[in-house]
Amino acid sequence: MRILCILLAGFLAMPVLATQGKVEEFMLDNGMKVIVKPDHRAAVVVSQVWYKVGSSYELPGATGVSHVLEHMMFKGTKHVAPDEFSRIIAALGGSENAFTGVDYTAYFETLSKDHLERALELEADRMHNLRLDKKEFQRELAVVREERRLRTDDNPNGLLWEQFGAVAWRVSPYRNPVIGWMHDLEIMTVADLQAWYEQWYSPDNAILVVVGDVQPRDVLELAKKHFGPIEATGRASYRARPEPEQKGITRLEVKVPAEQPRLIMGYKSPAMVDVKEPWEAYALVVLNSVLGEGDSSRLTSRVVREQQLAVSAGSSYDAFSRLSGLLELEAIPAENVSLDVLEKALREQVADLKNTSISKEELQRVVNQTVAKKVFARDSLFYQAMLIGMRETNGYDWKTLDEELQHIRAVTPEQVQAVARKYLVDDHLTVAVLQPRKAQAEGEKKS
Amino acid sequence: MIRQLVLLALFLLTSLAQALEIQSWQTEQGSRVMFVHAPQLPMVNLSVLFDAGSARDGDQPGKARLLNELLLEGAGDLDADALARELESRGIEISTRISRDIAWISMRSLSDKAILTVALDTLAAVVARPRLDEDAIARVKERTLAELRLAHQSAEDVADQLLMQALYGKHPYAHDPLGDEKSLEALDEQQLRSFHDRYYTAANAVVVLVGNVNRNQAELLVGRLVSSLPAGEKAAALPQPERPRPGITRKTFPASQTHINMGMLGISRNDPDYFPLLVGNHILGGGGLTSIMGEEVRNKRGLSYGISSSFSPLWVQGPWILSAQTRNSQANSTRQLMVALYRDFVDEGPSLKQLEAAKKHLVGGFPLKLSSNKKILRRIALMGFYDLPTDWLDTWSSKVMQVTASQIRRTFRRRMPVKNLVTVMVGGNKK
Numbered sequence: 001m002r003i004l005c006i007l008l009a010g011f012l013a014m015p016v017l018a019t020q021g022k023v024e025e026f027m028l029d030n031g032m033k034v035i036v037k038p039d040h041r042a043a044v045v046v047s048q049v050w051y052k053v054g055s056s057y058e059l060p061g062a063t064g065v066s067h068v069l070e071h072m073m074f075k076g077t078k079h080v081a082p083d084e085f086s087r088i089i090a091a092l093g094g095s096e097n098a099f100t101g102v103d104y105t106a107y108f109e110t111l112s113k114d115h116l117e118r119a120l121e122l123e124a125d126r127m128h129n130l131r132l133d134k135k136e137f138q139r140e141l142a143v144v145r146e147e148r149r150l151r152t153d154d155n156p157n158g159l160l161w162e163q164f165g166a167v168a169w170r171v172s173p174y175r176n177p178v179i180g181w182m183h184d185l186e187i188m189t190v191a192d193l194q195a196w197y198e199q200w201y202s203p204d205n206a207i208l209v210v211v212g213d214v215q216p217r218d219v220l221e222l223a224k225k226h227f228g229p230i231e232a233t234g235r236a237s238y239r240a241r242p243e244p245e246q247k248g249i250t251r252l253e254v255k256v257p258a259e260q261p262r263l264i265m266g267y268k269s270p271a272m273v274d275v276k277e278p279w280e281a282y283a284l285v286v287l288n289s290v291l292g293e294g295d296s297s298r299l300t301s302r303v304v305r306e307q308q309l310a311v312s313a314g315s316s317y318d319a320f321s322r323l324s325g326l327l328e329l330e331a332i333p334a335e336n337v338s339l340d341v342l343e344k345a346l347r348e349q350v351a352d353l354k355n356t357s358i359s360k361e362e363l364q365r366v367v368n369q370t371v372a373k374k375v376f377a378r379d380s381l382f383y384q385a386m387l388i389g390m391r392e393t394n395g396y397d398w399k400t401l402d403e404e405l406q407h408i409r410a411v412t413p414e415q416v417q418a419v420a421r422k423y424l425v426d427d428h429l430t431v432a433v434l435q436p437r438k439a440q441a442e443g444e445k446k447s
Numbered sequence: 448m449i450r451q452l453v454l455l456a457l458f459l460l461t462s463l464a465q466a467l468e469i470q471s472w473q474t475e476q477g478s479r480v481m482f483v484h485a486p487q488l489p490m491v492n493l494s495v496l497f498d499a500g501s502a503r504d505g506d507q508p509g510k511a512r513l514l515n516e517l518l519l520e521g522a523g524d525l526d527a528d529a530l531a532r533e534l535e536s537r538g539i540e541i542s543t544r545i546s547r548d549i550a551w552i553s554m555r556s557l558s559d560k561a562i563l564t565v566a567l568d569t570l571a572a573v574v575a576r577p578r579l580d581e582d583a584i585a586r587v588k589e590r591t592l593a594e595l596r597l598a599h600q601s602a603e604d605v606a607d608q609l610l611m612q613a614l615y616g617k618h619p620y621a622h623d624p625l626g627d628e629k630s631l632e633a634l635d636e637q638q639l640r641s642f643h644d645r646y647y648t649a650a651n652a653v654v655v656l657v658g659n660v661n662r663n664q665a666e667l668l669v670g671r672l673v674s675s676l677p678a679g680e681k682a683a684a685l686p687q688p689e690r691p692r693p694g695i696t697r698k699t700f701p702a703s704q705t706h707i708n709m710g711m712l713g714i715s716r717n718d719p720d721y722f723p724l725l726v727g728n729h730i731l732g733g734g735g736l737t738s739i740m741g742e743e744v745r746n747k748r749g750l751s752y753g754i755s756s757s758f759s760p761l762w763v764q765g766p767w768i769l770s771a772q773t774r775n776s777q778a779n780s781t782r783q784l785m786v787a788l789y790r791d792f793v794d795e796g797p798s799l800k801q802l803e804a805a806k807k808h809l810v811g812g813f814p815l816k817l818s819s820n821k822k823i824l825r826r827i828a829l830m831g832f833y834d835l836p837t838d839w840l841d842t843w844s845s846k847v848m849q850v851t852a853s854q855i856r857r858t859f860r861r862r863m864p865v866k867n868l869v870t871v872m873v874g875g876n877k878k
Contacts (some may be wrong), residue, residue: 014605020487041487042818075737083736083746090737091804093811112814150752150772154702156600257701259596295519295531304586305527311590332593365536372538372557375490379819435598443488 013017020378021065023388023398024216026223028234031204035224035388035398036216039381045116045212046381048108050389052207053200055180056102056323057238058172064180065098065188065196068144072193073107074098077129081138085122092118100178103322104393105200107390110382113213117222120208124226127201137190145186148179148330160434167252168266172243173323204232207392211385243268243324250430258436262341265346266326268428269317273395274324281319283415284423288317288327289366290358290416291349296365298349299329305379309337309345322394339433353420357413370408467776467817468661469827471837476649478673481831482665483657485820489558491566491658492824495574495672496832498682499550499646500625502762509626511646512545513587514639520545520583523572527583533743539566539767541573547620548761550646551831558659565646567668574647575675579636588631603772605698606727606873608704613696613869614710614766618688643795653831657824685762688712695870696799696828705772705778705874709785710805711867713767716833720858722846724758724767729805731789732756732769737804743835744771750781762833767863773877782872790865810844 019181021038028034054066076082089096094111109119136230152158162177169175180188208227246268267406272281291317292299299313313331329350333342388398470482488772501511519541520527534541539562552574556566598604608623615621626634654669691712725733732740732755743753756769769789773781783872797805817823817840830839 041485042814044814044818083742086735086737087804090734090808091811093813095809095812095815095817110815110818112811139747139749141754143745146750146773147752148773149702149704150603154602154704258600260593260600294535295529296535301528301531308582308586311586311593334589335592361532361536365532368536369538372540375488375557376555378488379490379821381818445757 008018014350020215025398026216026220028203028224029229030228032230033070033207033225033392034045034220035207035209035392036214036219037209037211037384037388038214038216038383039211039378040213043113043213044110044381045113045210045214046108046110046385047116047123048106048209049059049127049318050104050207050209050387051200052103052108052205052236052394053105053196054101054103055176055178057200058173058176061184062188062192063176063184064144064178065192067178067180067186068141068188069138069193069196070098070100070105070107070143071140072132072137073126075133075140076133077126079125080122081131082133085126088122089119094119102174102176102178103161104390106300106389106393108382108385116210116214116219117226120222120226123208124230127203127206128230130197130201132190132193132197134190137145137193139190141185144179144219145182147183148182152177152179153182154255155435156254156260156436157262160254160262160264160432162254163254164200164264164430164432166270166363167250167432168326169243169396171241172323173241174323198233199235202233202236203227205236206233207389208326209385209389209392211388246428246430248427252430252432253435254432255435255437257438258434260434261333261339261436262434263331263333263342263346264432265329265343266430267350267424268324269327269423270324271321272319273322278407279411279415280419282404282424283411284317284327285319286358286363286366286408287353287412287416289369291315291353292329292364294369298352299331299346302349303331303342305346307345308334310334313346320391320394320396320400326430335359339435342433350420350424354417354424357417360413361414363411365414367405367409368403374405403406452465467823467827467840469830469837469840471831472666474649474654474670474673476673476676476678478649478652478654478669478676478763479663479831479834480669481653481655481827482825483823484661484665485657485823486659488820489659490508490555490820491558491563491656491660492553492555492659492820493570493668494551494553494655494824495570496653496655496828497550497647498548498651498832499642500546500548501622502547502619502685503617503642503682504622504626506621507589507626507638508622508630509624510630510638510642510823511550512624512626513584513591513631513634514577515543515545515550515552516587517579517583517592517639517769518573518577520587521578521580522569523576523578525569526578530573533565533569536832537565539569541570545624547624547765554700563660563668565810567672568631571672573673574672577643579639579674579759581636584636589627591631592628595628597627597845598623602700602704602706602873603818605700606708606770606871609696609698609871609873610708610710610768611766614691614712615688615870616691619685620688620761620765630662638809643691644677646682647676649673649676650679652676653828655828655831656826657820657827688765690867691869693867693869695872697709697875698871698873699876700873701876702874703774704772705775705872706772707778707782707785707870708768708770709789709868709870710766710768711863712764714765715763716760716829716835718760718764720862721760723850723858724862726768726802726805726847726850727797728756728758729809730801731792731854734805734808739772739788739792739801740769740785742783744781748784750777750784750813763866772874776785778872778874786865786868789868793856793859793863793865796852796859799852802850802852802855806847806850809847813844
């Protein structure tokens with residue numbers, strides 16, 4: 001999130017065409033994983049280095065440290081001056097940036113294939129040679145506080161989601177905002193960053209993903225040359241903080257100057273890592289799509305168009321997050337519809353999933369969309385690398401991307417109904433509402 | 448110095464070697480077609496662009512967008528539910544979008560013949576035979592009102608719109624494409640239909656196709672698509688905007704930050720000063736954190752997270768906007784710094800080093816602009832819409848290379864003097 005970054009939808013992989021080679025995976029002696037996917041459509045390459053660290057690794061009082069460190073990774077090493085990294089890549093015609101999420105921190109360069117080695121050399125350098133300068137740190141921390149004001153403090157929707165996460169989770173580190181609480185961003189020190197860097201930035205906690213006009217063996221050689229000499233610290237260790245079972249509906253209200261009310265709801269739902277049978281997670285994927293993905297989903301066709309209670313409504317679920325998360329519903333009420341009425345309507349749709357099984361047509365729609373999205377995903381080098389990187393960083397094999405379609409094809413209406421009954425239970429629900437507080441009369445003057 | 452030049456020449460060769468084979472033709476009905484054969488993936492991207500953006504709203508702000516949004520709410524024999532099912536059950540994606548100049552309808556489908564046929568037939572109905580059902584109109588109006596409320600609660604959106612208003616006054620680029628409450632209320636089916644009849648015509652359309660179909664198939668597909676449209680005629684040329692009144696407008700807003708937007712009238716798509724201004728702006732604030740603004744405002748002083756400047760070339764002079772956001776207490780000093788940096792840039796122009804770095808980035812990064820079907824489509828769509836020559840991409844790099852530092856300085860002084868700055872500041876009132 002060093003500069004606004006895009007988010008995603010859809011999946012990847014499929015039969016191999018001439019222009020796309022097989023994904024190959026290597027392990028360096030120091031424990032760094034290298035994954036390469038050839039794509040020869042353009043003489044371009046995307047390189048991404050993923051670290052297994054993000055806000056869900058952070059401790060109370062030190063939230064936001066992963067993201068601030070991400071910013072500082074551009075502020076110089078033993079060999080490269082502050083901001084020089086960006087200037088070098090820019091002069092090669094490339095673009096670079098980075099993003100931090102709850103479960104990962106990733107750095108990327110997109111550039112002409114001839115310059116891949118330079119990008120790898122620079123990434124290897126900052127994996128172990130970062131220089132954390134106090135003055136640079138103070139300035140960058142000020143930038144991050146501005147980023148927080150922009151994204152969260154002055155953004156009613158951002159604030160609602162932040163509060164929602166902090167309330168839905170009592171213990172799980174998914175309660176931490178990625179950007180960090182403002183007070184944590186005020187007291188953070190350069191020593192905090194140094195310790196965080198030393199704990200998590202090590203080849204055995206990193207994955208290199210390269211997609212583009214390359215040969216896997218060549219990338220392996222470059223990776224060996226530049227990352228190979230870096231010693232693993234073996235210090236990356238995570239202490240689990242599992243969420244205790246929720247024992248009843250949790251509600252919260254956010255009142256801020258705003259104009260548009262909004263409702264979000266979340267049911268505690270397991271990620272693949274926590275289900276005994278993988279079909280449960282795939283059934284939740286199908287359930288989520290039928291419920292709230294797209295214009296033909298139930299939330300849109302029924303709650304928006306038929307009942308006219310919302311102007312928009314949708315849902316989301318990630319089967320491949322590192323820790324178990326939520327199946328979330330979000331809706332904006334139609335004019336003069338109360339949030340209570342809207343909540344009832346959404347919960348009716350959830351109840352319907354438990355009471356009756358989904359139709360064959362609905363199931364087929366999800367399968368066909370998955371097939372198409374897997375092809376569409378192959379149009380973007382960056383997105384292909386991103387899918388691989390996210391899976392691996394969250395603890396799943398990238399091959400699960402290739403297996404997804406067959407698992408979704410195997411889901412039955414009965415299984416969807418079963419997971420609805422098992423997981424979408426009221427006692428595991430959190431409901432958050434944004435109640436606008438009207439701002440004072442606004443003035444405008446010209447000078 | 449010489450080593451530098453050789454290096455740049457190599458960049459240039461690489462990008463030229465990659466030149467796309469863009470095929471362009473005119474259909475019988477008068478639509479311009481842009482096509483790139485991309486057989487590597489079993490998919491097709493297709494966009495239809497009508498000269499029917501919000502600049503065509505006339506005295507009914509929001510009309511162009513309301514119609515554009517209604518296209519997916521029912522077409523031909525299919526009501527909104529049936530249309531959504533028809534597309535999504537086959538994994539076909541159709542989306543619509545409006546800008547000041549353009550009404551976009553974009554489709555993405557597998558190239559499998561059975562699916563592609565349905566995709567094209569449905570798309571034809573979507574662009575040519577919108578149902579404009581009464582309940583759909585009411586629904587989209589209500590959704591638009593919610594979007595207006597969301598825009599009104601965002602200091603950034605308020606600042607953006609305030610600046611456009613200040614820059615364009617009575618010109619059709621001035622108003623928010625969303626429209627306003629009063630205008631939306633009054634819009635009815637008849638008005639929307641006559642807008643559709645006037646602007647959603649073959650002569651007013653550009654069709655762009657990138658994907659796994661050959662030239663013959665492409666001609667057939669596009670022919671079938673545009674034959675569903677009436678011939679019609681091209682939209683009239685837009686008026687030239689008048690020079691705006693410089694000055695600072697402040698608006699209080701309940702936020703901890705103040706959004707600082709500065710602007711001027713910028714360039715049109717066929718502007719003779721296009722390249723010096725483009726390259727100059729890249730050095731000034733277009734090149735992210737390596738630009739002068741990124742370096743001085745963010746890297747050296749930590750004043751703002753987002754800091755950038757950009758030209759948006761349109762049919763007639765589109766806006767040039769320089770923007771940042773910072774906590775209220777330092778808003779004035781940040782604005783002064785931005786003005787001072789801008790003044791220095793206009794007075795002195797870029798250094799040779801800055802110019803070389805910008806050229807290396809722009810020319811060296813050329814292959815990145817065409818690395819996916821989607822990116823290719825967007826590039827050639829704008830070429831087609833704005834009637835740019837088909838060798839526009841082939842000559843782009845050499846035109847960037849020809850720009851000189853003194854040319855940038857002269858052009859900014861003449862076209863973009865500091866005294867013309869129009870500024871809006873929104874924020875400053877967090878309770």
